[in-house]
Amino acid sequence: MTRETDTALLVIDAQESFRQRPDDWAATANPQLLANIARLVDHARAAGDVVAWVTHSEPGTGGVFDPRSGFVRVIAELDPRDGEIQVTKTTVNAFTSTDLQHQLTARGVRRVVICGIRTEQCCETTARVAGDLGFDVEFVTDATTTSAIGAGPGYGAVSGEELMRRTESVLGARGFATIVTTAERTARSVAA
Template sequence: MDKCALLVIDVQNAMFDESNPIYQGEQLLRNLQDLINNARTANVPVFYVQHNDEEFENGTTSWEIHSSITPNDGEVVIQKHTPDSFHETELQDKLEERQIQNLVIAGNQTEYCIDTTSRRAFSLGYNVTLVKDAHTTWDSDTLCAKQIINHHNEVLGNAFATLKETKEIQFL
């Protein structure tokens, strides 16, 4: 994938709290580690997005990016306050600086930040690849996490993104 970047959204400690862990969190981390390692090996930039609100308060342990996927020095970390990783952030400018045209998206939370960012990236003209086994969420009152993930993969894959599994992503 030429002019490509990996976008890792909201993989922060609070989402792996033992009292309310995100669905299949350990598998998510393994998939993200593979994606990040493959991107770095291919010299594909990795961009991290970090959510900020009352649950993810800047500077707290729960706000920090999970230690198993810590950004390397020089990798971009974008701070956001809404589900849209582009809204009132530097993401668009940072991607344009590197002439990025293709985004591989993974992370949290499927029905909010993954969905919104994927749609916005598509609307901004990016070729979006959603890693269908590298985003997750929690059960809701009406649907289990697996149903939410499957639904969003179907909807986003039909109109806004190409769907691929972690093992199918080739950065070289």
């Protein structure tokens, strides 16, 4: 029996495409990513919250994000279930190129909990857009990850850990999101 909830867990880009970049995947700033996402998913399901799986696609590129590669799918260990929302985006945020907002609104969702891959890119951008759309946003930084950005013309190198902390600071201090840990989010009681 499903109960009504006002909360949705958005799992952003936790997809096989990233594991096909071995150097990038090995350099992840958060080796606990998959375990923390799995804990959040288990908690959301137990609470009767909506679980939404978002993947990123770059059709026609021939790379690991091209749907023809076969890697534009949720990482197998996370095991999406039938009946859970699944959308594929072609933009950085999860809303602009999908019907995610409509699906969430139709289910009465008012709060989104964000986790996934590329803390400072797709996760942060989704958090900001969700706030603009009127959702309350919780950002679970320790259930996100990214990797370092090397120096380039006009900008310096930034470690993955620094990117995660910067994102957390900007979202939290500027009021875009409430920052929570996996432990804090999963410690909330689950209604029977």
